[in-house]
Amino acid sequence: MLNYSGRLDSVYAALSDGSRRAMVERLSRGPASVKELAEPLTMSLPAVLQHLRVLEESGLVRSQKVGRVRTCRLEPAVLQQAEQWIADRRTRWADRLDRLDEFLDETEGEEQ
């Protein structure tokens, strides 16, 4: 089990590659087999499986094998964690700017 910080490390690392983002993009439209994931990518099946492993280790994707077909699904809660961390920092930054604006407006008012 990864702790929160370790999870974020591995999720952002997983998202730092265009091919893996293409796989996440595909899975956002619904579950897919490994073959379907591989189709649009110009790489060998072992390379696709390696990318899939990185996505699974990060928790972003889960897969299940039924018969001969492995089906992959997105794990939206993990995607949300990664989104939330960034959103919280961006919001804090924007709030600070708003407060700074208010402060400057008030100071200007005092000067008049």
Add this chain to the structure above:
Amino acid sequence: MLNYSGRLDSVYAALSDGSRRAMVERLSRGPASVKELAEPLTMSLPAVLQHLRVLEESGLVRSQKVGRVRTCRLEPAVLQQAEQWIADRRTRWADRLDRLDEFLDETEGEEQ
């Protein structure tokens, strides 16, 4: 100049390290000198500067040297790009689930 995909590669790679996230966290509360950024981190100054370089190359942070002090600032537009890419995929996934729910509700209605 990085293109959109190259930018996302380097922004997510920059965010995949806890020390760099701590620096982004600090900068979300306002600009800081390199010394202030380094203070809470238990690492050498060269290590801090190396992390800062990764953050600057990704576009997440900009710094400016005035006299002997280098001041670092967060670049919120870049943070927003990274947030938006994830949000768009998560939203698409959730919309698909909603449509699936509606479809199942309708199908159930027809069966009654």
